Amino acid sequence: MSDIFIGNQEFFKGIGKISYEGPASDNPLAFKFYDPKKIVAGKSMEDHLRFSIAYWHSFCADGTDPFGKATMHFPWNDSDPMVAAKKKAEAAFEFFTKIGAPFYAFHDIDASPEGETAAEYEANYIEVAAYLKKLQDQTGVKLLWNTSNLFSHPRYMNGAASNPDFPVVGRAALQVKTSLDVNVSLGGLGYTFWGGREGYMTLWNTDTKREQDHLGTFFRMARDYGRKIGFTGTFYIEPKPMEPSKHQYDYDAATAIAFIKDQGLENDFKCNIENNHATLAGHSFAHDLQVCVDHGMLGSVDANQGDAQNGWDTDEFPTNVYETTEAMLIILKNGGLHSGGLNFDAKRRRNSTDLEDLFISHIGGMDAFALGLETAARIIDDGKIETFKADRYKSFNSGDGKAFEDGKISLEKLAEIGKKADPKDISGKQEMLNNLVNQYLFNR
Template sequence: MNKYFPGIGRIEYRPDAGPEDTLVFRHYNPGETVHGRSMEEWLRFSVCYFNTFRYLGSDDYYGDRAHQRAWEDGSRTLDNYKRRMLAAFEFCHKLGVKYYSVSDRDMAPEGENFDETNTYLEEMVTLAADLQRQTGIKPLYYSADLFTHPRYMNGAGANPDAHVFAYACAQVKRSLEAAKRLGADNFVFFNPRDGYQSLLQRQIFRDMSHMAQLYRMAAQYKDKIGFKGQLLIQPKPSDPRRHQYESDAMSTMHMLRYFGLDTQYKLYIKPAFSRLLGRPYEHDVNVAAAFNMLGCVDASGNYPEVHGTSDLCAKNVADATFIMKCILEQGGLQDGGFTLGGRVRRESVEPRDLFHGHILAMDTFARALRNAARMISDGCFAHSIQQRYISYKSGLGEHVEKSSSSLEECEDYVRRNGEPQHQSSRHEHFNNMFNYYVYPPRQ
């Protein structure tokens, strides 16, 4: 565990560290009790295998690979995948993170045919299982990559070609088996290709019913093999090239509810995607939590200076505080957690920059956890919210809350009480309170 990151030891918690001490945690203290649990229990950080170890500083339009890694030769050989995995476990061990998040194609390359691909995967799963036994590190989630290979250019579960659909199902089957063997806490579906580019060539309901059938078969096979992990779906917002069927939390939950799958699946939310839809960072997290459908959260950020980018290391404490307030209010993420899904910048070419980026994100969410715990413990927010909804505590409002009102009752109420009084939203008051916890006054 000291081959690929020499000179870097286990990252320690040092709250007194100076501004240039960026290989220590200033805020993330795993054993510290916050709101009744340790930081480590609340946050359950996981290293994103893809963005940490497969992104090599390339630019889609303007540049080739910029990151040179001792473990990475850029090939699709098993030897290269093995070195990458050894580097990943060394990184997690030194960072003090007990989880990683990975897909089948992160772990092993495609072969010449289906059988060869699965032989490669089996060999790499065996290596991962051995490394897990040595380190105690395990997957927070496992996933099947149903979008990278050209066969999925028209989608996977929603592909108009039944042959491609069958291939996706077979790949999910093998991935569920690997997830069980590795003891993954969750299994994630991420389907950025499943949508339409033109409605002239698609039948929307048919596509979505096919996706639902894949989800139904996956849930059945999960039970058949005794895999105990939670099934998750990650919504992805539409981009100019394609409209995804699972573009946000609400549309994904509606599809699951319609096809009777909402008791078997939850959502893996990437808050940074909300910004791409022009919504607040915390929007989809709160929507999923409101319906008890929030399973995991991606702890990444998007910055205004990089238009459309949502895979950068989180640094905005205010954004993270919104998320942690929601997580604490729902009692945590159970077997879920936070995937450190941010990439380092293309210009950040040293291996130690990977540590800097992950420490930045972990400290950001640790500060946010403390902020949110103070907000909830003080009760000020809860009191102010209750005051906004005070009219639902009695009379007509109470009937509305209990679903026992009628249109006739509402009309009678208006006839008796006339025009409603204007009520301030007190928007500035709530923002002022929020800033008090994010940026506390000097003592």
């Protein structure tokens, strides 16, 4: 039976702290592969993976979709919005504690009622934040990052910081300022911008250059304010190509990085990469992670997966161990996630209506990343794939190849070399490497 709950009531009755029972266990409420204290590549799984729970999907998403009403009914709901907010916070921290997640993340209006006026918004948010701080102190759970919802309210139908109507930009600034104040009070490690409406539907009514410059100005103002009040963490931009806007300005990792550097934000901003957003951009999860690592811009990760048959953001819990292995290989070679984490920006399927399904879905995601971590560590320790990759580029290690790589020969010289060159067909051995990955995965 359970013995962990926060506040005055237990919301997840009959569920205790989730423990590691190993791959032979038939218990759906137990970890099969995630053993928090197990040492892998010199650190515990817990320290490598830095799991975070997304407040919005786990405690707000009720199964409503464009074709149907809510299917999930939460015991923390209440007719009084502020009572409901505090009960939701208690339920959330009970869940964090039972699942063993060290971090969480939230949007402002996930945690606090928006209210009817700007003054109500601020007062509600500050009051709820004080309660969240109390629960953090009680449980030891930390804030990975928070963000402002600048896309749901009708005022943001044409964008927030990029909106063509200046008063809307001011209202967005109020939300971001208050969220940064809350972040500092809660000891947040990062702050995220997701520009769901920062984009356009048609060029007939849009000045894209002006809008993106306004967006850069807004981010610099947020950075300057954050630093002024003592925020020492990293600001994140979370790329996504579309949905809800047809063309979003933060299309993918490469686009976001180019924007960050163009706007002079590279010392304070990095990317928060989401798997399902990368695939909507026509990339793989690993692609956007690697692009970020190549530019020193990997900040944090939203851990989920999409559905190849659906052309929208399905936000499924990650179960594809091939993807988690490739992701963790890139993250390990990056030296880890540093102050970022693996935040489960994922929701139960609409017909997974039992409260225990919230635990089961997170357990599956945590196990999938644990498997990916162990497999990635074996790949690095064995060295075969890295050796093969390095060998493909050996012609650049000395002589004219090295001079080219160092920028020490001219195009004329390179062309002269080309006249004498006799290139051979050299196999990339893709199938061999795919087979080798299967060996690492399944030869346990």
